[in-house]
Amino acid sequence: MVSLMVLLEATGFSLGQVSAAIGAGVVTIGAGLAISRIGVAAMEAIARQPEAAGDIRSGMIVSCALIEGVSFFALAVCFLILFV
Amino acid sequence: MRSIKKLFSLLALTIIPIVGIKATNTPTEGEKSFNAGKVIMGHLADSYEWHIMTLPSGKHISIPLPVILYSRYTGIHIFMSSKFHHGHERYKNFEYVTVGKNKGSIVEYDSDGNLLDGKPYDFSIKKNVVGLFLGIFLTFFIHRKSLKIAESRRGMPPKGLLSATEPLVLFVRDDIARACISHRPDKFVPFLLSLFFMILITNLSGLIPIPPFGANVTGNLSVTLGLALFSFLIININANKQYWKHIYNTPGVPWFMKFPIPIMPLVELIGLILKPLVLAIRLFANILGGHIVTLAFFSLIFIFAQMSELAAGLVSPFSIVFVLFIWTLEILVAFIQAYVFTLLTAIFIGSAVAEHH
Numbered sequence: 001m002v003s004l005m006v007l008l009e010a011t012g013f014s015l016g017q018v019s020a021a022i023g024a025g026v027v028t029i030g031a032g033l034a035i036s037r038i039g040v041a042a043m044e045a046i047a048r049q050p051e052a053a054g055d056i057r058s059g060m061i062v063s064c065a066l067i068e069g070v071s072f073f074a075l076a077v078c079f080l081i082l083f084v
Numbered sequence: 085m086r087s088i089k090k091l092f093s094l095l096a097l098t099i100i101p102i103v104g105i106k107a108t109n110t111p112t113e114g115e116k117s118f119n120a121g122k123v124i125m126g127h128l129a130d131s132y133e134w135h136i137m138t139l140p141s142g143k144h145i146s147i148p149l150p151v152i153l154y155s156r157y158t159g160i161h162i163f164m165s166s167k168f169h170h171g172h173e174r175y176k177n178f179e180y181v182t183v184g185k186n187k188g189s190i191v192e193y194d195s196d197g198n199l200l201d202g203k204p205y206d207f208s209i210k211k212n213v214v215g216l217f218l219g220i221f222l223t224f225f226i227h228r229k230s231l232k233i234a235e236s237r238r239g240m241p242p243k244g245l246l247s248a249t250e251p252l253v254l255f256v257r258d259d260i261a262r263a264c265i266s267h268r269p270d271k272f273v274p275f276l277l278s279l280f281f282m283i284l285i286t287n288l289s290g291l292i293p294i295p296p297f298g299a300n301v302t303g304n305l306s307v308t309l310g311l312a313l314f315s316f317l318i319i320n321i322n323a324n325k326q327y328w329k330h331i332y333n334t335p336g337v338p339w340f341m342k343f344p345i346p347i348m349p350l351v352e353l354i355g356l357i358l359k360p361l362v363l364a365i366r367l368f369a370n371i372l373g374g375h376i377v378t379l380a381f382f383s384l385i386f387i388f389a390q391m392s393e394l395a396a397g398l399v400s401p402f403s404i405v406f407v408l409f410i411w412t413l414e415i416l417v418a419f420i421q422a423y424v425f426t427l428l429t430a431i432f433i434g435s436a437v438a439e440h441h
Contacts, residue, residue, distance in 0.1 A: 058259070058427070065424040069362040072369040 020081040023074065031071035038063050118390055120383040127379055128300050128372065129188070130212045132165035132180065136295055144170060147295065149214060153178065155192055155204040165208075178204070215299025216307065219286040227281070256280050256426060264430040267437045272430070275318055279311065280426040287371060287418035291411065302421075303372035305364065312364035315429045320356070323436035331356065359432055363425055370421050374414040381406045 042060040046053045126135075134147040148166035155161065158177075167175040170182075177193045190208075192200045226249060233246040242250045256277050261269045286301040301307055329335070331352040333342065341348045384403045389396035 061420065061424060062427060062431075065366065065428065068370075069366045072365050073362070075369065076365065 016081050020078040023078045023081070027071050027074040027078070031067055034067045035064050038067070118383075118386045120380065120387055123383060123386075124376060124379040128303060128375055130210045130300075130304060132168070132208060132210055133170075134211050134214070134295055134299075149211065150209050151190070152207040152209065153190060153192075153204040154207065156202060157192065157194075157200060161204075211299050212301050212304050212307065214296070215286065215289065215301040218296055218299075219282060219289060219301060222285050222289070223278070223281045226285075252280070252284075253277060260423075260427050260430045264427065265434040265437060267439055272318070272322075272433055275314075276426050276430055279315070279429060280422050283311065283367065283425055284418060284422040287422060288415070290371065290375070291414055291418065300372070300375055302367055303375055305368045308364040308368040309361075311367070311425070312360035315363060315432070316357075316360040319360070319429070319432045319436050322433065324439075326438070327436045359428075363428055367421050367425055370417055374410065374417055378407055378410050378414065381410060 038060055042056050045056050049056075132151060133149055136145045136147065138144050148164040151161075151163055151165050151167075153161045161176060161178070163175065165180075167173070168178075168180040170180075174193065177195065178190055179193065180190050181187055186203070189203055190206060192204050194200055226245065230246045230249040230253075233242070233244055234250075237243060237246070257270075257273050260280075261273045261276050265272060283302060286307075289297040290300055290302060292298055332349050334348045334352065337348050381403050385396055385400045388399045
């Protein structure tokens with residue numbers, strides 16, 4: 001890891017840039033896992049009770065939006081590291 | 085089978101632009117090479133003029149927009165942004181800065197050519213403001229027209245524009261307002277409807293790349309923060325005693341969380357401000373992200389065109405198919421973001437006006 005950092009420093013990337021990129025990647029992994037769990041749960045629920053599909057779908061969108069909000073906040077931090 | 089043939093002829097069409105690329109984008113000596121990041125940011129940023137295209141000769145075709153400045157030294161100035169000649173010339177001692185610390189803003193000089201302290205207050209009608217005006221006009225006229233149709237066809241099935249707006253209006257009233265707000269939901273329906281249609285129409289007009297559409301309105305943090313500010317005000321003005329009691333003196337929390345250091349009230353107050361702030365950031369980041377991805381796929385053609393014509397020819401069909409795919413996804417995102425913004429506002433209003441049982 002340290003040698004990787006040294007290598008990146010040598011090629012002209014600063015530590016801030018590298019950490020912003022890693023941060024964006026980690027945020028994406030987290031948000032992807034979270035939203036996929038919502039998807040799984042919603043699909044199972046709809047399969048069990050197809051007549052409740054409408055309610056489940058709107059609940060799914062709301063919880064996806066909440067996770068999205070947090071991950072966008074984290075991405076904004078990464079952007080701030082890069083450009084400010 | 086026929087649709088596959090159509091698809092292939094469409095793909096063949098995408099190869100045509102390469103001829104144009106060869107003419108315009110072969111890097112010659114002294115000419116700067118294609119910078120994807122700069123081009124994308126130029127498309128997304130707000131500006132004093134509405135850029136339409138650049139001719140192969142390097143001449144820019146753009147619509148100038150009015151600049152309105154209030155200077156502490158010389159008062160109000162109103163003129164067209166074309167007076168700046170894209171930042172090459174000063175006008176009335178004002179200069180549009182294109183490089184350095186004050187990049188993208190207007191600064192003022194005195195008659196001897198010295199930079200004056202403090203930038204002039206800028207009330208210019210920039211590209212995003214024009215986009216916003218367009219959104220307001222479209223929202224207003226679409227609904228005025230629908231209202232007229234609805235009045236003339238009382239008791240009959242909807243027709244024309246009304247058949248497009250009526251389901252959405254009913255959706256906002258029944259599935260958003262009445263589903264989330266328990267106490268007098270119809271009071272908030274006008275606000276929620278304006279919010280929904282304003283966001284939807286500016287989102288969709290941002291996806292049309294031809295002027296007068298195509299301004300990145302909801303992908304601008306100031307615009308979404310403005311919308312969220314109204315949500316914040318509506319939520320907190322209508323909040324009842326129960327809601328404020330939950331913030332300042334949260335029931336069911338041990339006293340040491342509140343008394344010497346007010347941890348819980350602080351957390352609740354931060355949450356109060358954070359909720360609309362997240363609304364703004366979500367809308368902004370979603371729309372901006374979609375635009376960046378679309379433009380990045382378009383830029384691929386030009387990046388490869390710098391290597392060779394053949395590479396550009398091979399890449400452009402894929403690039404255009406990807407752009408189409410993302411664009412279609414963006415139409416979905418435009419609806420979902422309008423829905424989510426309105427729904428979450430309705431949920432917050434609902435929790436602020438709920439009667440305690």
